[in-house]
Amino acid sequence: xxxxxxxxxxxxxxxxxxxxxxxxxxxxxxxxxxxxxxxxxxxxxxxxxxxxxxxxxxxxxxxxxxxxxxxxxxxxxxxxxxxxxxxxxxxxxxxxxxxxxxxxxxxxxxxxxxxxxxxxxxxxxxxxxxxxxxxxxxxxxxxxxxxxxxxxxxxxxxxxxxxxxxxxxxxxxxxxxxxxxxxxxxxxxxxxxxxxxxxxxxxxxxxxxxxxxxxxxxxxxxxxxxxxxxxxxxxxxxxxxxxxxxxxxxxxxxxxxxxxxxxxxxxxxxxxxxxxxxxxxxxxxxxxxxxxxxxxxxxxxxxxxxxxxxxxxxxxxxxxxxxxxxxxxxxxxxxxxxxxxxxxxxxxxxxxxxxxxxxxxxxxxxxxxxxxxxxxxxxxxxxxxxxxxxxxxxxxxxxxxxxxxxxxxxxxx
Numbered sequence: 116x117x118x119x120x121x122x123x124x125x126x127x128x129x130x131x132x133x134x135x136x137x138x139x140x141x142x143x144x145x146x147x148x149x150x151x152x153x154x155x156x157x158x159x160x161x162x163x164x165x166x167x168x169x170x171x172x173x174x175x176x177x178x179x180x181x182x183x184x185x186x187x188x189x190x191x192x193x194x195x196x197x198x199x200x201x202x203x204x205x206x207x208x209x210x211x212x213x214x215x216x217x218x219x220x221x222x223x224x225x226x227x228x229x230x231x232x233x234x235x236x237x238x239x240x241x242x243x244x245x246x247x248x249x250x251x252x253x254x255x256x257x258x259x260x261x262x263x264x265x266x267x268x269x270x271x272x273x274x275x276x277x278x279x280x281x282x283x284x285x286x287x288x289x290x291x292x293x294x295x296x297x298x299x300x301x302x303x304x305x306x307x308x309x310x311x312x313x314x315x316x317x318x319x320x321x322x323x324x325x326x327x328x329x330x331x332x333x334x335x336x337x338x339x340x341x342x343x344x345x346x347x348x349x350x351x352x353x354x355x356x357x358x359x360x361x362x363x364x365x366x367x368x369x370x371x372x373x374x375x376x377x378x379x380x381x382x383x384x385x386x387x388x389x390x391x392x393x394x395x396x397x398x399x400x401x402x403x404x405x406x407x408x409x410x411x412x413x414x415x416x417x418x419x420x421x422x423x424x425x426x427x428x429x430x431x432x433x434x435x436x437x438x439x440x441x442x443x444x445x446x447x448x449x450x451x452x453x454x455x456x457x458x459x460x461x462x463x464x465x466x467x468x469x470x471x472x473x474x475x476x477x478x479x480x481x482x483x484x485x486x487x488x489x490x491x492x493x494x495x496x497x498x499x500x501x502x503x504x505x506x507x508x509x510x511x512x513x514x515x516x517x518x519x520x521x522x523x524x525x526x527x528x
Contacts, residue, residue, distance in 0.1 A: 177502075178458045181482040181495055185256070189485050192343045193255045197481050200425040201335035206433070207425025210456030213433030217465050218524040222511030231514040232504050236450060236473050237324060237395055237416060239296055242272040243500040244515060245463055247492075248421075248454045248475035249300035249326065249399075251280035251369065254351050256484040257491075259283070262291035263484060267492035269295035271500070276300050276326050276475065279313065280370060282347075284354040289320050298324040300399070302331065303380045303388070313355060314391045325392065326419065330400030332378035334368060335427040345369075385413045397452075400427075402437050404444040407451075417450040417472075424455055424477055435466060439520075442470030460502025467515060468522040 175181055186194055200207030232243040247268055254260030261283040268275035269292035276298045277288050285299065299317040303310045314325065339345075346367060347353075353370035365372035389396055397417035398410050410418050420434045420441055434455035442451050453466050454475040466474045476499070483495035512518050 175486065175494065177498060178479045178482070178495060181479065181486060181491065185482040185485040189256065192345060195339040195343060196252075196255070196345050197250075197478055199337040199339045200429065201337055201427055202429035204425060204429065206422055206429050206431050209433040210422070210425055210435075211458065212456075213435045214456050214458075214462045214465060217435070219461070219465070219468075219506075219510060219522055220524050221509055221522070225511035225513070227508040227511060227513055229513060230504055230508050232500060232507065234473065234515045236274060236452070239274075239323065240272075241274055241296065241473070243496075243503060244467060244471075244473040245457075245496060245499050245503065246274035246452075246473055246475045247276060247480050247496075248419075248477035249276040249278035249328070250477045250481060251278050251353075252282050252347065252351070253481065253484055254282035255348075256481045257488040259291075259488065260484070261288050263488040264480060264492055265289075265292035265295050265297070267483075267489045267496065268292065268297075270489075270493055271496045272296070273496060274298060274473070274475075277322070279355055280353050282351050282354055284357070285313075285317050285320055285322070287354065297322050298326050298397070300326040300328055302328055303377045303384070304375050305377045306375075307377070307387075309356070309359065310388075311391055314388075314394075318392050318394055322394070324395040324397055324416070325388075326397045326399050327388065328399045328423075329380075330421070330423050330427050331376060332380070333376070335423070335429070337426060382409055382413060385415070389414065399454075401441065402431055402434070404440045407441040407444050411445060411448050415449065417452060418445070419475065420451065420453040420455075420471070422455055435469065438466065438469045438471060457499075459506075460499055460504070461506040463499060463503040464506040464510060464512075464518065465523065467518045468520055470520070 175184065233240060234244045235241070236246070247264060253264055257263050261277065261281045265275055265277070265288045274296050277285060278300050279302055281288065288297070299322040301310060301313060317325070347370045356371060360372055363372040365374070367373070368375070395416035397419060398415050399419035400421050400423060401407055401410060401418050402420065402422060407418055418441065420438050422428070422431050422434055434453050438451070438453055445451055450472045451470060452473045452475060453471040454477060457463060457466065457474045457476050458479065463474050479495050480492055483491035485491065486494070507518065510522055
């Protein structure tokens with residue numbers, strides 16, 4: 116069996132030796148299941164729309180299985196809210212297809228009997244270069260929502276970026292997983308005091324960085340949400356703003372009044388935001404080398420290459436397609452991360468080969484939540500970790516420092 120580089124058991128191993136990197140250790144879903152994680156939703160569709168098995172109790176063994184489960188079990192309006200892209204969903208879909216266009220150049224006879232997936236982001240060690248992107252309204256998928264997500268992230272030693280638009284408060288998330296590694300995603304509001312108070316709250320709570328989302332001066336046009344007249348159910352709230360907007364008579368826009376976001380926010384305001392806190396600042400939502408250079412010049416500590424899961428401006432490139440130009444202009448001065456379209460361990464490998472320090476996943480976390488809360492999120496993270504370990508080993512890489520652009524066949528990009 117392939118061994119880890121150290122003797123410490125990884126998450127969920129219970130002290131056992133590491134299996135072959137591609138051999139999945141199923142989570143125990145409880146009595147009566149035969150020790151396997153089963154999907155009561157029946158066979159999951161593959162890319163051609165066909166089913167992957169005749170057995171209705173198919174194991175959930177990859178991220179797309181969790182997607183099929185969520186599509187089957189979530190209410191239609193909830194599923195379509197999470198799945199939505201802007202306008203014709205071209206960018207949402209291209210995020211996935213772009214990874215499939217990239218081909219790998221594996222090296223052989225490299226002695227990959229011992230592998231190590233650990234890395235660091237902003238100096239903190241994580242077990243695998245996969246983190247949880249900020250997504251809103253987890254309580255739509257599972258009753259205790261973001262608290263389950265936080266517990267899973269803590270168990271798997273990964274970074275969880277908590278969303279401002281969470282249905283659990285920043286305090287509740289910390290209480291659920293006091294030892295977790297967390298960053299906080301921030302918007303800037305027309306009432307700057309709201310943003311300022313949030314920054315001070317999360318810094319006092321021990322969040323380790325701020326992630327400023329910069330691609331939402333206005334909310335993108337998500338047709339399914341308009342057709343469905345999407346609203347948060349009355350029993351759920353944007354908990355970080357509990358009591359703040361209760362006097363407002365303005366129409367609702369994803370849990371807060373419309374026109375709450377500050378569309379005037381610009382590069383000159385980055386200095387103001389940095390002056391509020393000692394926390395590192397990461398900018399999420401950049402897609403060009405010009406903006407990446409401005410981010411470096413304005414003294415931020417990291418960039419998340421992101422198109423908001425294809426939910427904002429339709430027709431922009433897939434994130435993996437613009438990652439190389441951003442990495443090239445940054446030249447290691449700050450860390451570069453990516454989200455959008457990551458569904459397999461080989462997607463993680465491709466992103467790291469093109470220069471990302473870590474990837475973040477959004478929708479797959481919600482799909483995991485819809486299965487069994489914390490257990491489902493842990494399963495999604497474990498699957499990606501094991502697939503990444505296998506892809507890394509099959510490419511001839513023993514650790515993340517050996518992953519570089521020589522793995523990518525550029526003529527096919």
